[in-house]
Amino acid sequence: xxxxxxxxxxxxxxLYLRALRRLAEDADQTxxxxxxxxxxxxxxxxxxxxxxxxxxxxxxxxxxxHVNYLIEQLRRILNLDREWPVVLVGAGFxxxxxxxxxxxxxxxxxxxWIFDNDPAKVGKQMADLTVQxxxxxxxxxxxxxxxxxxxxxxxxxxxxxxxxxxxxxxKAILTYAPINLAVPDxxxxxxxxxxVQLQRxxxxxxx
Amino acid sequence: xxxxxxxxxxxxxxLYLRALRRLAEDADQTxxxxxxxxxxxxxxxxxxxxxxxxxxxxxxxxxxxHVNYLIEQLRRILNLDREWPVVLVGAGFxxxxxxxxxxxxxxxxxxxWIFDNDPAKVGKQMADLTVQxxxxxxxxxxxxxxxxxxxxxxxxxxxxxxxxxxxxxxKAILTYAPINLAVPDxxxxxxxxxxVQLQRxxxxxxx
DNA sequence: CTAGAATTGTGAAATGTTACACGAACCGTG
DNA sequence: CACGGTTCGTGTAACATTTCACAATTCTAG
Numbered sequence: 448x449x450x451x452x453x454x455x456x457x458x459x460x461x462l463y464l465r466a467l468r469r470l471a472e473d474a475d476q477t478x479x480x481x482x483x484x485x486x487x488x489x490x491x492x493x494x495x496x497x498x499x500x501x502x503x504x505x506x507x508x509x510x511x512x513h514v515n516y517l518i519e520q521l522r523r524i525l526n527l528d529r530e531w532p533v534v535l536v537g538a539g540f541x542x543x544x545x546x547x548x549x550x551x552x553x554x555x556x557x558x559x560w561i562f563d564n565d566p567a568k569v570g571k572q573m574a575d576l577t578v579q580x581x582x583x584x585x586x587x588x589x590x591x592x593x594x595x596x597x598x599x600x601x602x603x604x605x606x607x608x609x610x611x612x613x614x615x616x617x618k619a620i621l622t623y624a625p626i627n628l629a630v631p632d633x634x635x636x637x638x639x640x641x642x643v644q645l646q647r648x649x650x651x652x653x654x
Numbered sequence: 655x656x657x658x659x660x661x662x663x664x665x666x667x668x669l670y671l672r673a674l675r676r677l678a679e680d681a682d683q684t685x686x687x688x689x690x691x692x693x694x695x696x697x698x699x700x701x702x703x704x705x706x707x708x709x710x711x712x713x714x715x716x717x718x719x720h721v722n723y724l725i726e727q728l729r730r731i732l733n734l735d736r737e738w739p740v741v742l743v744g745a746g747f748x749x750x751x752x753x754x755x756x757x758x759x760x761x762x763x764x765x766x767w768i769f770d771n772d773p774a775k776v777g778k779q780m781a782d783l784t785v786q787x788x789x790x791x792x793x794x795x796x797x798x799x800x801x802x803x804x805x806x807x808x809x810x811x812x813x814x815x816x817x818x819x820x821x822x823x824x825k826a827i828l829t830y831a832p833i834n835l836a837v838p839d840x841x842x843x844x845x846x847x848x849x850v851q852l853q854r855x856x857x858x859x860x861x
Numbered sequence: 862c863t864a865g866a867a868t869t870g871t872g873a874a875a876t877g878t879t880a881c882a883c884g885a886a887c888c889g890t891g
Numbered sequence: 892c893a894c895g896g897t898t899c900g901t902g903t904a905a906c907a908t909t910t911c912a913c914a915a916t917t918c919t920a921g
Contacts (some may be wrong), residue, residue: 453907453908455907455908456908457854457857457858458854460853460854460857461849461850461853461854462834462850464853465832465833465834465847465850466834469833480867480868480869481868481869482867482868487834488834489834491909491910492868492869493871493909493910493911493912494908494909494910496868496869496870496871497870497871497908497909497910499870500869500870500871504869504870505869506868506869506870507868507869507916507917507918508867508868508869508870508915508916508917508918509866509867509868509869509916509917509918509919510867510868510869510916510917510918511867511868511869512869524857525853525856525857526856526857526859526861527853527856529861531852531856531859533852539751540747540750540751540754540755541751541755543747543750543751544746544747544748544750544751545848547747548747548748548848550832550848550849551848551849554849554853555849555852555853555856556849556852594859595852595855595856595859597848597852618858618859619852619855619856619858619859621848621851621852621855625672625757626672626676627669627672627673627694627695627696635855635858635859637851637852637854637855639846639848639851640672641752641755641757641758641804641828641846642668642757642758642761642762642763643668643669643672644828644844644846645738645740645762645763645802645804645826645828645844646667646668646671646732646734646761646762647664647665647667647668647844648802648826648828648842648844649732649733649734649738649762649802649826650664650667650731650732650733651664651825651826651842652733652738652801652802652825652826652842654733654736660877660878662877662878663878687897687898687899688898688899689897689898698879698880699898699899700879700880700881700882700901701878701879701880703898703899703900703901704878704879704880704900704901706899706900707899707900707901711899711900712899713898713899713900714886714887714888714898714899715885715886715887715888715897715898715899715900716886716887716888716889716896716897716898716899717886717887717888717897717898717899718897718898718899719899
């Protein structure tokens with residue numbers, strides 16, 4: 448049953464989770480169907496059922512899925528039944544926005560440390576944290592056993608910081624720098640570059 | 655030759671473009687090969703050649719690709735040989751970070767207008783723009799013919815603002831709200847939710 | 862209790878994407 | 892100019908993903 452799960456399937460689970468939580472909270476609904484979930488996400492119902500079937504049987508014929516139960520199962524599958532402390536590197540405008548974003552806590556993450564190399568920023572308060580000098584990066588990661596980092600530094604610094612993060616033990620990096628990172632095979636990377644996303648859409652526009 | 659180009663191919667072109675510009679600027683290189691480009695991006699050389707072959711023949715056997723020529727061709731293909739003015743909705747921390755981001759201009763975009771519904775923010779300067787009340791949204795989009803928007807508003811407002819954007823003529827939306835948007839078929843949407851990206855990685859971590 | 866409607870989980874078919882491998886073209890060297 | 896080393900563009904094969912379609916199960920209503 449659970450042999451080798453395609454990465455593309457893993458990538459959809461957080462979307463299912465997000466939609467289910469909306470259903471539970473906004474609509475106050477206790478059950479749903481693959482059809483309803485698919486309509487909300489623009490995904491076929493068969494795909495949702497197939498995706499979930501990689502991990503077990505969570506629904507009931509005739510009835511569908513119990514929303515809260517499925518939420519719990521997805522949280523378990525994605526290792527979200529705990530809170531991941533996150534290292535944030537970069538205390539510029541973007542770092543500031545991330546530090547103040549309220550959406551992490553309820554979804555399994557907490558920005559726990561913020562680092563920057565600018566002496567003018569070190570020591571400043573940001574959200575409820577104090578910006579630390581990037582010199583302390585490795586020490587903190589090792590002492591605290593942090594595995595997740597967000598990179599909000601300029602492209603010119605991104606690869607060097609990445610190597611320091613990886614050496615210190617980080618296994619998952621979300622980066623906003625507009626550059627491809629070289630990392631070992633056992634380190635996950637996710638990219639977020641607004642320009643790449645915009646450029647992907649302009650192809651379809653008439654100029 | 656150019657019949658129906660897969661969306662997944664279009665999605666890689668901005669990455670090729672980004673890597674090529676780095677090659678041109680940092681490494682000061684005038685030619686490259688599909689092999690070299692692939693190594694930098696973690697993509698096979700065959701895939702790069704196949705992707706490009708959808709649009710024409712840009713290389714030379716034995717030599718590879720002329721970097722600046724390929725950059726020009728990709729810019730043309732992606733409709734980036736012009737500057738797209740962008741409507742930014744939401745002047746919170748994230749809107750602020752986006753307004754001050756220096757990476758748009760050189761890559762085909764310019765934040766041209768910022769809107770918010772908070773009277774405390776309307777009239778404030780942000781980067782070199784004045785925050786306008788969201789009441790003016792439709793009027794501005796129609797008068798200026800804007801087609802591209804970035805959504806940096808809370809999830810609770812996202813769908814309503816989206817409908818207003820679409821009605822006014824926006825055809826491409828990059829949204830940071832953690833919610834799926836319902837839009838007509840001829841409107842492009844790209845999603846950016848840091849939590850979804852983090853959740854996609856925690857699956858692979860040992861808790 | 863029975864009939865009918867709804868919905869799951871899943872093999873199999875259809876479709877989409879990537880990798881292979883090779884002829885053709887190009888360059889530099891002697 | 893001929894040869895050896897590169898590299899492209901591409902037809903085809905291999906692989907991956909999505910969709911189809913249906914038996915099995917559950918619920919509801921009479």
